[in-house]
Amino acid sequence: MNNGGLTNSREDAGAVAAARGNQVSDVVIRLAGNSQDGIQAIGGFLARLAGRTDKDVMTFMTIPATISGGPSIFQVRLGTGEVLSPGDDVDVLVAFYQHSYQDHLPTLREGGILLYDSDHVKPNHEEHRYRAIGVPITSRTVEAIGGTARDKGKNMFVLGLLARMYDLDVAKLETMLRAYYQGKSEDVVRNVLLAFNAGYSYNLSQTFSFTTSAVAIRGGQVVTDGNQAIAYGALAAGVRFGAAYPITPWTSIMEILRAELPKYGGIFVQAEDELAAVAMACGASYAGRVALTGSSGPGLSLKSEAIGWAVMAEIPLVIVDVQRGGPATGLPTNVEQSDLNIARYGSHGDCPRIVIAPCSVPDCFYTTIEAVNLARQYNVPVIVLSDQALATRVEAWPMPDFAKLVQELPLDLSPRGPDFRPYADTPDGIAQHAPPGTPMVDGKYPIVTGLEHDEYGHPANRPANHALMVAKRRRKLKVLEAKLPKPELYGPPEGDVLLIGWGSVRGVIQETVDRARAAGERVSAAHLRYLMPLQPGLKELMGGFQRVFVVELNDAGMYGYGQLAGILRASFCDPKIQGINKTDGLTFKTREILQIMREKIQTQLAPAAAGA
Amino acid sequence: MTTEMATLPAPPARYTKKDLVADHPTWCPGCGDFSILSTYFKLMEKLQVPHEKITSVAGIGCSSRFPYFVNAHGAHFLHGRGVPFATGISLTRPDLHVFMFGGDGDAFSIGGNHLDHAARKNIRMTYVIMDNQVYGLTKKQTSPTSPQGFRSKTDPTGNIDQPINPIKKVIAAGATFVARTHSHLPNHVAEMMERAIQHDGFSVIECLSECSEFYPAAFDGANPRKGGTFQLVPADHDVTDELAAYRLAMSPFPGYFGVFYQVQRPTKNALEAQLIADAQARVKNASPTELLTQTFERFK
Numbered sequence: 001m002n003n004g005g006l007t008n009s010r011e012d013a014g015a016v017a018a019a020r021g022n023q024v025s026d027v028v029i030r031l032a033g034n035s036q037d038g039i040q041a042i043g044g045f046l047a048r049l050a051g052r053t054d055k056d057v058m059t060f061m062t063i064p065a066t067i068s069g070g071p072s073i074f075q076v077r078l079g080t081g082e083v084l085s086p087g088d089d090v091d092v093l094v095a096f097y098q099h100s101y102q103d104h105l106p107t108l109r110e111g112g113i114l115l116y117d118s119d120h121v122k123p124n125h126e127e128h129r130y131r132a133i134g135v136p137i138t139s140r141t142v143e144a145i146g147g148t149a150r151d152k153g154k155n156m157f158v159l160g161l162l163a164r165m166y167d168l169d170v171a172k173l174e175t176m177l178r179a180y181y182q183g184k185s186e187d188v189v190r191n192v193l194l195a196f197n198a199g200y201s202y203n204l205s206q207t208f209s210f211t212t213s214a215v216a217i218r219g220g221q222v223v224t225d226g227n228q229a230i231a232y233g234a235l236a237a238g239v240r241f242g243a244a245y246p247i248t249p250w251t252s253i254m255e256i257l258r259a260e261l262p263k264y265g266g267i268f269v270q271a272e273d274e275l276a277a278v279a280m281a282c283g284a285s286y287a288g289r290v291a292l293t294g295s296s297g298p299g300l301s302l303k304s305e306a307i308g309w310a311v312m313a314e315i316p317l318v319i320v321d322v323q324r325g326g327p328a329t330g331l332p333t334n335v336e337q338s339d340l341n342i343a344r345y346g347s348h349g350d351c352p353r354i355v356i357a358p359c360s361v362p363d364c365f366y367t368t369i370e371a372v373n374l375a376r377q378y379n380v381p382v383i384v385l386s387d388q389a390l391a392t393r394v395e396a397w398p399m400p401d402f403a404k405l406v407q408e409l410p411l412d413l414s415p416r417g418p419d420f421r422p423y424a425d426t427p428d429g430i431a432q433h434a435p436p437g438t439p440m441v442d443g444k445y446p447i448v449t450g451l452e453h454d455e456y457g458h459p460a461n462r463p464a465n466h467a468l469m470v471a472k473r474r475r476k477l478k479v480l481e482a483k484l485p486k487p488e489l490y491g492p493p494e495g496d497v498l499l500i501g502w503g504s505v506r507g508v509i510q511e512t513v514d515r516a517r518a519a520g521e522r523v524s525a526a527h528l529r530y531l532m533p534l535q536p537g538l539k540e541l542m543g544g545f546q547r548v549f550v551v552e553l554n555d556a557g558m559y560g561y562g563q564l565a566g567i568l569r570a571s572f573c574d575p576k577i578q579g580i581n582k583t584d585g586l587t588f589k590t591r592e593i594l595q596i597m598r599e600k601i602q603t604q605l606a607p608a609a610a611g612a
Numbered sequence: 613m614t615t616e617m618a619t620l621p622a623p624p625a626r627y628t629k630k631d632l633v634a635d636h637p638t639w640c641p642g643c644g645d646f647s648i649l650s651t652y653f654k655l656m657e658k659l660q661v662p663h664e665k666i667t668s669v670a671g672i673g674c675s676s677r678f679p680y681f682v683n684a685h686g687a688h689f690l691h692g693r694g695v696p697f698a699t700g701i702s703l704t705r706p707d708l709h710v711f712m713f714g715g716d717g718d719a720f721s722i723g724g725n726h727l728d729h730a731a732r733k734n735i736r737m738t739y740v741i742m743d744n745q746v747y748g749l750t751k752k753q754t755s756p757t758s759p760q761g762f763r764s765k766t767d768p769t770g771n772i773d774q775p776i777n778p779i780k781k782v783i784a785a786g787a788t789f790v791a792r793t794h795s796h797l798p799n800h801v802a803e804m805m806e807r808a809i810q811h812d813g814f815s816v817i818e819c820l821s822e823c824s825e826f827y828p829a830a831f832d833g834a835n836p837r838k839g840g841t842f843q844l845v846p847a848d849h850d851v852t853d854e855l856a857a858y859r860l861a862m863s864p865f866p867g868y869f870g871v872f873y874q875v876q877r878p879t880k881n882a883l884e885a886q887l888i889a890d891a892q893a894r895v896k897n898a899s900p901t902e903l904l905t906q907t908f909e910r911f912k
């Protein structure tokens with residue numbers, strides 16, 4: 001007996017007729033339930049489906065730190081055309097429980113759809129801001145699966161509902177479900193399909209279909225999260241040794257590498273702590289290739305002494321930091337961009353290293369490969385600064401060209417000639433190593449040390465030598481800086497406002513620029529991919545704008561600007577550099593950036609005219 | 613892990629210990645560490661471990677300066693972290709002979725946790741801990757093996773804390789070769805080192821090594837030339853008997869010298885190699901490009 005989902009008195013027939021078959025180009029669906037409901041699975045399948053058709057996709061997930069119990073959400077944005085951010089407002093809120101309904105209703109846009117489990121949720125019928133559709137999700141799932149089944153499978157029922165609502169490719173979805181649960185017992189597969197089909201055949205009052213894509217997106221894209229992209233990027237780059245200690249949200253990278261590396265002839269060690277992990281990586285890199293370690297903020301703090309050793313000894317190393325909220329244990333499952341300073345400076349002494357921040361899931365993949373190559377070209381640690389939002393974001397992206405990309409890192413044990421000087425004071429300042437196992441023609445073997453050393457690597461504390469070596473270690477980053485591309489500019493090179501961003505905020509900043517320009521504001525954006533050294537041309541770029549706002553997910557600090565803004569102010573002595581910051585542990589919305597930007601423009605004096 | 617073979621010139625002639633001598637040690641005259649160094653030279657000369665394959669690793673401390681005095685590949689890492697550093701080398705380079713040298717503070721205090729985990733994982737390396745029961749490099753502070761009552765700059769009225777029993781600690785953690793020796797008896801040091809090197813696994817030698825500067829005469833009680841008794845582990849001791857090894861380790865100073873414990877247990881090196889062989893057989897030795905392509909096809 002199906003009442004067409006008309007459990008809400010406001011659902012009059014007229015509205016239903018008007019809504020049916022609506023064309024949409026972009027939809028944001030938020031699934032809100034508890035962590036054991038498997039809502040990530042719904043989002044994952046939607047994302048994969050989008051990747052297989054012509055839709056672009058981006059997801060946003062928060063998971064509670066506890067294993068079971070506790071609220072959990074997964075947001076997926078599907079669109080035809082390029083999807084840049086998880087979306088400001090929710091078009092469809094799927095509420096499994098009363099608390100899901102109460103907590104997430106404010107995110108639902110005016111005129112959006114509340115799809116709720118009428119077995120658990122009693123919505124406020126006086127509220128007319130949205131359309132409510134009640135579906136007895138729990139009882140229908142139990143009914144569909146039959147027997148003594150409990151409500152496990154609600155997620156598949158909801159996936160079916162959404163497939164119907166958005167006219168998704170059911171045949172493909174079914175194939176994916178079968179493939180995903182292949183290997184599980186027949187009962188499991190049967191129940192999954194029963195629940196899915198029950199959801200799909202539920203007679204919904206509201207259906208839509210997607211417009212065909214304006215921007216051609218290649219079908220056959222791959223769908224991964226950011227952490228997968230980093231792990232497989234490391235494998236493609238030739239990394240064959242890694243060591244780490246588990247910590248959210250870094251852990252899935254090491255889980256993948258532990259499972260995958262043996263197939264590639266490599267080893268990943270779960271170390272006793274982060275101090276050991278980075279030490280093992282230093283040892284393996286010293287032994288001749290490039291090793292990888294990684295963590296989140298707390299672990300990066302622990303690794304910082306050894307990062308200094310690798311800088312001093314000029315040993316290549318890749319350190320991934322998947323940022324979360326800090327300090328201390330902080331917010332383990334939220335996003336923040338507050339590790340920039342420790343990534344750039346963390347470790348005592350003058351300690352130059354490379355820091356790169358990926359901005360999207362595919363960029364996580366390519367940045368990791370680049371990090372490996374920069375580490376070995378410059379014999380220096382490279383920090384890949386990802387974050388929780390990228391780690392859990394699922395995106396569809398073009399299949400990488402592995403035949404071209406995959407590389408091996410050779411071990412060079414060829415005999416080294418006489419007068420071998422690993423730390424020779426060359427113009428590019430880059431050390432040359434002879435890993436253990438290398439025969440030394442003159443019979444003199446090198447010791448690699450964290451003590452200051454001379455050109456031969458012998459400990460040396462002569463004052464002039466330290467100055468020379470500090471300059472040498474700095475100089476090689478200057479050599480890299482000169483080779484870096486100019487920052488990516490989005491919008492015209494002149495205007496009133498330049499928004500500068502780094503890492504995962506790139507997409508939402510670009511959307512902000514689009515919206516601001518549509519409203520007549522002269523706003524452009526620059527994205528910084530390299531955070532140490534900084535890309536050249538930044539000063540000239542900022543010169544084209546009245547105001548510069550650095551948009552970062554970290555604290556505006558004592559003086560009103562965040563970590564990158566502080567670095568840019570210190571580097572360019574330009575007080576027009578201001579900050580747009582936020583510390584609620586969530587990604588930026590375009591609306592938030594626009595609002596802060598407009599407020600700051602109104603309340604602050606216009607910067608002095610150029611040349612005044 | 614595969615290791616490309618270097619194109620070597622003609623096999624080198626036998627080397628002598630003179631070839632292994634590097635800078636003259638910066639240790640104080642009378643420091644116990646000298647005799648360990650010269651024993652190491654003699655042993656390498658005897659065993660003819662290929663010169664370029666000798667890799668000496670250390671943390672920080674007087675004893676940890678050891679690699680500078682050996683003309684062979686080596687690294688001077690961070691205080692307490694030499695063991696995981698050596699682990700990274702050992703696991704990636706099965707062709708090398710990895711030696712770890714360091715002091716009691718490096719091993720049992722700041723690096724105490726690493727020691728336990730390298731022991732339980734049975735990482736292939738030889739670790740010589742030069743125990744002087746004091747912090748030498750930083751000039752006489754209490755160490756985790758300093759006896760109660762020992763007066764140091766951080767315990768001017770005498771150490772009040774119970775010291776660690778090194779032998780018990782490493783056996784409990786799972787080391788597969790555990791021996792104790794005394795730097796004033798070089799022949800015994802040589803014997804222990806040789807047996808440790810020949811052991812396939814994580815081998816630990818606690819070597820009492822006098823700090824002539826800050827804790828002189830500390831080990832005279834075990835030095836026959838100074839009127840002490842050097843008591844060997846009883847000939848009938850079963851080195852595979854863990855409880856018997858504990859009982860020996862619990863006898864008060866000067867205690868016993870010799871091999872306390874030795875068992876054969878697969879090394880992590882071997883287990884990882886097996887894991888690799890199995891995984892590669894499962895994927896029919898697919899190349900990295902093939903593996904990645906297959907995985908990403910599944911992500912479509």
Ligand SMILES: Cc1ncc(C[n+]2csc(CCOP(=O)(O)OP(=O)(O)O)c2C)c(N)n1
Nearest residue numbers: 672673674675691715716717718747748749
């Ligand atoms: C992180 C860190 N903390 C402290 C030190 C200072 N430090 C260097 S060696 C040492 C103790 C050395 O004692 P031990 O390991 O017993 O070696 P010994 O000098 O006695 O041979 C200390 C505290 C350091 N180098 N690094």
Ligand code: SF4
Nearest residue numbers: 640643674748823824
């Ligand atoms: S201070 Fe002690 S341990 Fe250090 S070199 Fe001198 S005698 Fe040896």
Ligand SMILES: [Mg+2]
Nearest residue numbers: 715716746747
């Ligand atoms: Mg000591």
